[in-house]
């Protein structure tokens with residue numbers, strides 16, 4: 132299925148919240164399967180969330196997983212978001228249309244690492260770099276580096292510190308293929324503030340021209 136726009140809300144741990152966020156119009160719902168994250172949920176909880184969704188795609192976020200784990204997650208979700216240091220060789224083992232490769236953008240060298248994936252037409256996501264955590268930090272990427280990614284490809288998902296207040300402006304500025312937000316929309320890790328989520332989705336839809344301003 133092709134999406135006209137890509138609006139993802141990540142770090143969901145509760146099936147009722149997942150359904151509500153789908154009803155607000157998110158095209159993608161993200162769950163974290165990484166034990167070191169405060170948003171980690173197990174396979175059974177992921178299945179529960181998937182069963183409760185109708186229109187949106189379920190994305191499993193993983194960090195340096197084994198091949199077996201990815202296969203297990205592909206059976207119960209739609210897309211795998213590789214958010215660690217996975218090699219191109221490793222992610223080539225899985226169907227390209229079901230893969231998002233995330234990059235934590237620190238400096239020019241980070242941009243170089245993206246190139247082979249862009250050349251092979253992978254859908255990429257860019258997030259801010261943190262020394263301590265792999266993601267979900269609420270930090271934004273340096274502007275100049277976002278523009279360098281933009282020079283490489285238009286087909287990228289912008290992430291890192293997005294919320295209901297900045298998403299409109301950031302979409303207008305960088306014209307990404309899609310957006311993704313997590314920690315800035317939370318009441319506490321794993322639990323979303325649904326008002327913020329609703330406004331984030333409305334503002335993203337306005338910026339993508341999906342609804343009138």
Ligand SMILES: O=C(O)c1ccccc1N[C@@H]1O[C@H](COP(=O)(O)O)[C@@H](O)[C@H]1O
Nearest residue numbers: 141168266267268269291292312313314
């Ligand atoms: O959210 C997490 O805990 C997490 C853990 C490990 C890898 C990725 C994680 N989240 C991803 O981080 C980005 C940005 O999040 P934020 O909006 O800045 O909080 C997003 O793609 C999440 O999927």
